[in-house]
Amino acid sequence: MSSPALAPVPPEAARDAVITLDHVSKTYEGGVHALDDVSLTVERGSFLAVMGPSGSGKSTLMHCAAALDVPTSGTVLIDGRDTRSLNETKRTEMRRDLVGFVFQAYNLVPSLSVADNITLPLRLAGREADPAWVDSLVERVGLAGRVDHRPAELSGGQQQRAAIARALVTRPSVVFADEPTGALDLRTARGVLKLFREVAEDLGQTIVMVTHDPAVAAQADTVVVMADGHIVQTVTEPDAADLANRLISMSED
Numbered sequence: 001m002s003s004p005a006l007a008p009v010p011p012e013a014a015r016d017a018v019i020t021l022d023h024v025s026k027t028y029e030g031g032v033h034a035l036d037d038v039s040l041t042v043e044r045g046s047f048l049a050v051m052g053p054s055g056s057g058k059s060t061l062m063h064c065a066a067a068l069d070v071p072t073s074g075t076v077l078i079d080g081r082d083t084r085s086l087n088e089t090k091r092t093e094m095r096r097d098l099v100g101f102v103f104q105a106y107n108l109v110p111s112l113s114v115a116d117n118i119t120l121p122l123r124l125a126g127r128e129a130d131p132a133w134v135d136s137l138v139e140r141v142g143l144a145g146r147v148d149h150r151p152a153e154l155s156g157g158q159q160q161r162a163a164i165a166r167a168l169v170t171r172p173s174v175v176f177a178d179e180p181t182g183a184l185d186l187r188t189a190r191g192v193l194k195l196f197r198e199v200a201e202d203l204g205q206t207i208v209m210v211t212h213d214p215a216v217a218a219q220a221d222t223v224v225v226m227a228d229g230h231i232v233q234t235v236t237e238p239d240a241a242d243l244a245n246r247l248i249s250m251s252e253d
C-alpha cells in the first residue's frame, strides 16, 4: 500500500519532502547492484523504518540518502538540495548541517563527558550551544544528573540516549538511525524506540531507521521492505507479527 509519506515524488510535493530518492541505483566495484532504481520520499516529521534481510540494500540506501555515499545514477535530495553535484567537502558540510546519525555502537567519545559528547556536533560546526535547548534535550532523553559522567559510566541504553541527544542537538532536517537497538536488551530497546517515537511526534523530527528486526521496524509510522536492491513493499500501520510473516514469506520465494 502506498502512504502519504512515500508518495512517488511529484515536484510540487518537494517542499514537504526531507529526503527524496529519484530512480537511485548503486553498483559497487565488482558489479554488485546494491540498489536498483529506488524512488522514495520521506516526508517531514515522519518516522520511517527500512527493513529487509541481510544484503537487501538497507545500508546502501541509508548511505546514499544521508550523503555518506553517492549513487551510480539517480538523484538524492536532502531538504531540496541535490547531493550529487557536491564535492566531498561540500557533502560533508551538508551532512553536518542537515543530518544527525545514531549508530548501533553509540560512537560516543570515551574521554568526553556526556554533556560534551552531546554538544560536540555544535563545536565541530563552530556553532554556539543554546543552553535551554541542550537542557531540554538532556531532560527529554532522561540523562539529567548524568551529564558530567563519562560514557563508560553509563548503561548501554543511557549511552544510546546520549547519542540520540547528540544527533538532535543541531536540529537536523533528518536523523538516520542504523540498527539503533541492536546492542540493547529487549526492555532497554523498547525505551529507546519509545524515545524515537516521542521525538518524531513532539518535535516533528524526521527519522529514518534501518533495521532487520520486524519488532523494531513496527515502532515506525511506515515501513519500507527491501529485497535485492528494491523496495518491494510499503507498510503503513505496521505490526510486528505481520512484518515477520512478510520476511518469512520473502525468504521462501
Ligand SMILES: Nc1ncnc2c1ncn2[C@@H]1O[C@H](COP(=O)(O)OP(=O)(O)OP(=O)(O)O)[C@@H](O)[C@H]1O
Pocket (backbone or CB within 6 Å): 028, 029, 030, 032, 033, 034, 052, 053, 054, 055, 056, 057, 058, 059, 060, 061, 212
Ligand atoms: N562497499 C561495498 N563494496 C562492494 N559490495 C558492497 C559494498 N557494500 C555493500 N555491498 C554489497 O551490496 C549489497 C547490499 O549491501 P547492504 O550492506 O546495503 O545490505 P544490508 O541490507 O544493509 O545488509 P545487512 O543487513 O547485512 O547490513 C550486498 O550484496 C553487499 O555485499
